[in-house]
Structures are given as structure tokens and as C-alpha cells.
Amino acid sequence: MQAARRETALGPQGVPNPRSRAVLLCGKVVSVQASRPAAKPVLAPGQGRLTDLPSTSPALPPQECYKAAEQFPDVAVDEVISDTFAMRLLRDPELPSRRKQKMSLHRIAVIGGDGIGPEVVEAGVEVLEALAAVEPGLAFEFKRFDWGSDYYRRNGRMMPQDGLAQIEDFDAIYFGSVGDPDLPDDITLWGLRLAICQGFDQYANVRPTRLLPGLTGPLRPELGQQIDWVIVRENSEGEYAGVGGRAHRGLPIEVGMDVAVFTRAGIERIARFACDLAMSRPRKLLTVVTKSNAQRHGMVLWDEVVREVVRGYPGLTVDWMLVDAMTQRMVNKPGSIDTVLATNLHADILSDLAAALGGSLGIGSTANIDPSRSRPSMFEPIHGSAFDITGKGVANPLGSFWTASLMLDHLGEQAAARRLMVAIETVTGRGESLSPDLGGAARTAEVTAAVIAALEGVNSTSSSRLAG
Numbered sequence: 001m002q003a004a005r006r007e008t009a010l011g012p013q014g015v016p017n018p019r020s021r022a023v024l025l026c027g028k029v030v031s032v033q034a035s036r037p038a039a040k041p042v043l044a045p046g047q048g049r050l051t052d053l054p055s056t057s058p059a060l061p062p063q064e065c066y067k068a069a070e071q072f073p074d075v076a077v078d079e080v081i082s083d084t085f086a087m088r089l090l091r092d093p094e095l096p097s098r099r100k101q102k103m104s105l106h107r108i109a110v111i112g113g114d115g116i117g118p119e120v121v122e123a124g125v126e127v128l129e130a131l132a133a134v135e136p137g138l139a140f141e142f143k144r145f146d147w148g149s150d151y152y153r154r155n156g157r158m159m160p161q162d163g164l165a166q167i168e169d170f171d172a173i174y175f176g177s178v179g180d181p182d183l184p185d186d187i188t189l190w191g192l193r194l195a196i197c198q199g200f201d202q203y204a205n206v207r208p209t210r211l212l213p214g215l216t217g218p219l220r221p222e223l224g225q226q227i228d229w230v231i232v233r234e235n236s237e238g239e240y241a242g243v244g245g246r247a248h249r250g251l252p253i254e255v256g257m258d259v260a261v262f263t264r265a266g267i268e269r270i271a272r273f274a275c276d277l278a279m280s281r282p283r284k285l286l287t288v289v290t291k292s293n294a295q296r297h298g299m300v301l302w303d304e305v306v307r308e309v310v311r312g313y314p315g316l317t318v319d320w321m322l323v324d325a326m327t328q329r330m331v332n333k334p335g336s337i338d339t340v341l342a343t344n345l346h347a348d349i350l351s352d353l354a355a356a357l358g359g360s361l362g363i364g365s366t367a368n369i370d371p372s373r374s375r376p377s378m379f380e381p382i383h384g385s386a387f388d389i390t391g392k393g394v395a396n397p398l399g400s401f402w403t404a405s406l407m408l409d410h411l412g413e414q415a416a417a418r419r420l421m422v423a424i425e426t427v428t429g430r431g432e433s434l435s436p437d438l439g440g441a442a443r444t445a446e447v448t449a450a451v452i453a454a455l456e457g458v459n460s461t462s463s464s465r466l467a468g
């Protein structure tokens with residue numbers, strides 16, 4: 001098929017033409033539904049170039065779209081494009097001629113989950129759509145999965161049995177939170193979030209923290225401003241390996257055990273990941289958190305293996321902290337910390353402290369990464385379902401937006417990631433659209449609108465420090 005024209009189905013004023021209708025197919029294809037076969041172009045070139053394409057069924061794959069168009073000699077397809085890009089074309093028909101680079105379409109599985117999860121994730125999708133509208137070459141296809149506690153009430157499980165198979169071909173997973181006041185936390189967490197993290201071996205959990213411009217955390221300003229950390233959490237074993245059991249239920253001799261599992265392979269790979277990340281940051285400084293004074297087996301192995309790995313990074317400055325002492329160092333000497341490596345449990349706790357020191361739990365973001373990239377990585381705000389504010393429209397969506405920026409970075413969209421971060425920082429810096437947890441009065445929708453407005457005012461060359 002010869003490349004020739006690009007079609008839109010709207011007239012010059014953006015009014016749908018009565019004989020043709022734009023069909024935006026599942027984010028993959030833009031075509032025009034013809035009222036009769038082989039219809040002629042309705043608008044002359046220069047007027048917006050409206051051309052009819054054959055009628056297609058929804059979700060037609062790109063090659064089928066080309067094939068269908070072949071039946072119509074007066075129709076040519078130059079490219080199959082996403083609906084996000086189609087939207088941009090409708091606003092700006094000259095865009096293709098100004099832009100030669102190929103568009104990258106990212107397929108994102110969206111799992112809002114429970115509580116405020118769906119609220120902040122939908123706000124994030126809105127922001128990402130707006131970003132795609134201003135950032136050249138960026139496009140998304142979002143597919144929602146209604147998994148979580150309501151799904152459990154209907155189906156007796158948090159996600160379908162083949163849930164992992166349903167999302168394994170996506171480029172990334174954008175996740176909200178999980179947890180329900182009426183269901184045990186271990187069922188909800190293990191049935192969905194941990195099932196995905198462990199099922200996809202997302203063994204590196206990365207949690208950046210900075211005091212964003214305009215925000216004041218609980219520390220004195222001169223200390224708070226020193227916070228610029230990335231916590232690397234081992235995400236596949238350790239204290240959350242799920243090994244253990246209960247016995248003698250209900251009897252006085254009842255026992256419950258969780259066995260912390262540390263393996264040489266598991267420690268080695270997360271240590272290597274943390275060293276690489278630390279080396280990519282200007283300070284090249286890694287703090288390794290441990291508790292080997294009290295836990296004599298797994299944590300001693302942790303120390304030994306991490307020591308072996310860091311020997312391979314002569315340019316890296318490494319120091320060691322017991323986890324209890326690490327909490328006071330984060331509060332008293334935040335500027336002495338850069339990249340932190342800790343076990344599953346230790347980093348879980350330290351990163352909530354980090355988020356609070358950064359202003360609010362509502363800002364914290366995290367990436368669950370499979371560094372081999374053989375399966376999708378998952379991106380989520382660090383907070384939970386926040387039962388106390390669910391449905392009130394006041395959840396802070398900034399953590400979810402920061403998370404989206406981490407996702408973009410992972411997808412190789414560094415310019416877009418930077419642009420989103422600059423927009424977030426613009427909004428916090430102005431201080432006008434902050435949610436109640438940050439001392440403001442803005443609702444989730446207002447914070448979202450402010451970030452979208454800021455996105456349109458910044459470009460990808462503006463400066464921001466990305467997470468890691």
C-alpha cells in the first residue's frame with residue numbers, strides 16, 4: 001500500500017461529517033466508517049483532508065486495517081496510528097509534516113484496585129493522556145482490569161486464575177492500591193499485588209524521595225531540603241517470602257511462623273541492581289541497611305554477599321547501617337544519604353518514613369522492576385487504600401503522577417518523564433493546588449487539572465531531577 005494521505009473524519013470546524021465517522025479503535029487504529037463503499041474524499045486537500053476508509057470492526061489489528069483499505073482504490077493508508085495520536089491530529093492536522101519521528105505506543109495494564117487506588121490511577125491516566133497530547137511521538141493504549149476486593153466478593157479471588165497471563169504482554173502495569181476494611185489484608189495483598197510482583201519476578205523495588213519545591217516536610221527546612229534519596233528494596237524474598245505456617249489453631253500452644261528467606265542469588269542480583277543505580281547518580285554513594293547483629297543467619301548472608309558484590313564497584317562509596325540506626329540518620333542527617341539498599345521488610349518501613357519526611361505518604365512513588373525486562377514491571381504510589389478518605393475526592397494524586405514518571409523512564413521515554421516531573425514540581429512550587437494532606441484544600445480533580453495545565457506550559461527540555 002502506497003503511503004499517501006492521512007485521514008481524519010472531522011470537517012474543518014471539528015464537526016463530524018454526516019457521511020463518514022471517525023472510528024478510534026481500541027487505541028490502535030484510526031479509520032473512517034464509510035456510509036457507502038469507496039466514498040470519495042469529502043474535503044479537498046488543504047481543508048483537512050477527509051477521506052473515507054472502509055467500515056471496520058472494533059479492535060481491527062493494524063495489518064487488517066491496511067488490508068481492508070486495499071479494496072478501495074481511492075483510499076490509501078500512510079500509517080496506522082493510536083487514538084491518542086488521532087486526537088492530536090484532529091487538533092493539529094499539520095503535526096505529521098512537522099514531525100518525522102516514529103511514534104512509540106505503550107500498552108499499559110491499569111489496575112486501580114481498592115480504596116483510593118482507582119481514584120488516583122484514573123487521575124494518572126488523565127495526566128498521561130494529556131502528556132501524550134503535547135509530547136511528540138508518545139502514545140498509550142490503556143486497558144483496565146477491575147481486579148481487587150470487589151472482584152473478590154464476586155468471584156472469590158482477587159484476580160482471575162489466568163490473571164498474570166492476561167497482563168504479561170503489556171509494556172507496564174499501572175497499579176493503585178489494594179486493601180479493604182472488610183477483608184483480611186493478607187488475602188488482599190497476597191491475592192493481587194504480591195501475586196503480580198512475585199509472579200513476574202519484579203525483584204527490584206525502587207522508591208525515590210525528594211522534598212518537592214514548595215513543600216515543607218516535618219523536618220526543619222535546612223534538613224528537609226537535603227533529602228534526595230532512592231531506596232532499593234529487595235522485592236522477591238526476605239521477610240515477605242511467604243514461607244511459614246500456622247499450627248495448633250485455637251489451642252494454647254498455637255504457633256505462627258514467618259520464615260525470612262535469603263538466598264545468595266536473590267541478594268546478589270538486588271545488590272548489583274542497587275550498585276548500578278547508585279553509580280548512575282552523581283554522588284555514587286550507597287548505604288546498605290542490615291540487622292545482622294540480631295539476626296544471625298539470613299542477615300549475615302546478606303552482609304557477606306553484598307560485600308562481595310560491592311567489591312566489583314571500586315568507584316562506589318559504601319557505608320553500612322543497622323536498620324534501627326538508619327531511622328535516626330534519615331531524620332537527623334538526611335544529606336548524608338543517597339542510594340539505600342535494604343531488605344523487603346526494612347525498606348518497606350524506611351520508605352514510608354521517607355515519604356512522610358518528603359511531605360506526605362500521598363506523594364511517595366514506587367517501581368516494581370523486572371530488570372531482565374522479560375515481563376512487565378509495575379508502577380504504583382506507595383500508599384494504601386486510605387479507607388478514611390476513600391470516595392471523598394480528596395486523595396492526593398501526586399504519588400500516582402510521580403509513579404507515572406517512573407514508568408515513562410522505564411519505558412525509555414526520558415523526555416516525557418522529565419516533562420511530567422517538571423509539571424508536578426511546578427504545581428507544588430506554586431502551592432495553589434495542593435491536597436489536604438499537604439495543607440491545601442484542592443480536590444483530586446483540581447490537582448490533576450493543575451498538573452495538566454502545567455504540562456502544557458513546560459517542555460521536555462525543562463530541568464528536573466528524575467528519580468534515579
Ligand SMILES: NC(=O)c1ccc[n+]([C@@H]2O[C@H](COP(=O)([O-])OP(=O)(O)OC[C@H]3O[C@@H](n4cnc5c(N)ncnc54)[C@H](O)[C@@H]3O)[C@@H](O)[C@H]2O)c1
Nearest residue numbers: 177178179180185361362382383384385386389395396437
Ligand atoms: N501497595 C499497597 O497496595 C498498599 C500499601 C500500604 C497499605 N495497603 C493497604 O491499605 C489499607 C490501609 O492501610 P494504611 O491505613 O495502613 O495505609 P494508607 O497508606 O492507606 O493510609 C495511611 C494514612 O495516609 C493517608 N493517605 C494515604 N494515601 C494518601 C493520599 N494519596 N492522599 C492523602 N492521604 C493519603 C490516609 O488517609 C491515612 O490517613 C490496608 O488494607 C493496607 O494493607 C496497601
